[in-house]
Amino acid sequence: MTEDLVPGSLSQEALKEELDALTGNIRSWGLEYVDDGEKTQSLAMHFRGTAKEKGEELKDHLTDLQAEYVRLEAALGDHWAAVERGRESIAEQRKREAARTELISQRLEIKRRGEDKVSIAMAEISGKLDHRKQKLEALRKATSWYKELLGIRCEYSNAVKFIFTxxxxxxxEREFSFSIHHDKAANKFSMVDCDPPIERSGPLLDSLNSSNELSQFVRSMRWEFVSLAWENQGDESS
Incomplete structure (x- = not known):
């Protein structure tokens, strides 16, 4: 068969080959498209399943996170409540410590004042004792001298006996003596014994009960003994 050739155009055979090649390519593309579609669908189904699983996992995880958040929030609330209680306890403890410190300070101040008063009192007592010791020492010396000079001593029983030499x-060495008794209820002295007897002992005793001057009475009685001794000595001389 004679081929009609058109300048610049393909031959019928060449066109057929080209169409066959194109058809083959289209078929191949279609198969690849179907294969790609199946793969895409398979991947989509896989991704949907995976996404669902991941969604469930994320949902469960979110639930766990919410529960953990609630637990942590409650724990945090308990923590801050405990912190607040701790602050209140510390504040109360500080108040008690301050009160205790103040009480100790007050007691120490009272103790110091008491010690100062005791020190002053002890100083006064010590001064009085020193003064009294001085007076007692002077009295002891005077009494010792008085006894030595006048030869007087005392004996005590129900009555007080004054003995003179x-x-x-x-x-x-001759002894002159008298004994007197003091009645506390009546606040009165009475003569129990007088050796040798003194005529004026009665008036002297009355004077003692009026004035309560025992030392004066003792000196007066000794003078009466001295007078009596000198009188007796004068009688013996004559």
């Missing part, structure tokens, strides 16, 4: 010039 150094009265009789002829016999300095």
């Amino acid at each position: 150094n009265i009789d010039p002829a016999n300095p």
Whole structure:
């Protein structure tokens, strides 16, 4: 068959080959498209399944996170409540410590004042004791001298007995004595014994009960003994 050739155009055979090649390519493309579509659908189904699983996992995880958040929020609330209680306890403890410190300070101040008062009192007592010791020492010396000079001593029982020596010039060791008793209820002195007897002992005793001057009474009685001793000595001389 004679081929009609058109300048610049393909031959019928060449066109057929080209169409066959194109058809083959289209078929191949279609198969690839179907294969790609199946793959895409398979991947989509896989992704949907995976996404669902992941969604469920994320949902469960979110639920767990929410529960953990609630637990942590409650724990945080308990923590801050405990912190607040701790602050209140610390504040209360500080108040008690401050009150205790103040009480201790007050007691120490009272103790110091008491010690100062005791120190002052002890100083006064010490001064009085020193003064009294001085007076007692002076009195002891005076009494010792008085006893030595006048020869006087005392004996005590129900009555007080005054014994004198150094009265009789002829016999300095001779004893002159008298005993008196004090009735506390009546606040009155009475003569129990007088050796040798003194005529004026009665008036002297009355004077003692009026004035309560025992030392004056003792000196007066000794003078009466001295007078009596000198009178007796004068009688003996004559």
